[in-house]
Amino acid sequence: MEIKKDFNLQKIAGEYILMPKNTSQKGYNGLISLNEVEVLVWENLEECKSEEEMISLITNTYMVKKSDAKKDLGSFLKQLEAADII
Structure with missing residues (x-):
């Protein structure tokens, strides 16, 4: 999957935040x-x-059921797609 390069991950006050480099990014609402x-x-x-490879990575890294990993991954990917990040 391709990430649009004008978004990056920042750690701010102990929280991970995904934010655009340019705040005028189309589809960006926060x-x-x-x-x-x-x-x-x-x-x-x-x-x-x-x-499936991503689900395996998640389940091998964290103690989580495959079904939960699949559900959470799907939700996160939909959120990224809706924000036009991937």
């Missing part, structure tokens, strides 16, 4: 706060060849 799993997904979006 900052996106990420949890640890979403940070893992963000950092590996371009390396993982499929959602």
Whole structure:
């Protein structure tokens, strides 16, 4: 999956925030706060060849059921797509 290069991940006051480099980015309606799993997904979006590979990465890194990882990944990817980030 391709990440649009005008968005980046910042750690601010202990919170991970996904933010545009240019605030006039089309589709941008605010900052996106990420949890640890979403940070893992963000950092590996371009390396993982499929959602199944990403789910395996999540379940191998965190103690989470495959079904939960799949559901959470789907929600996060939809959020990124809706914001025109991927």
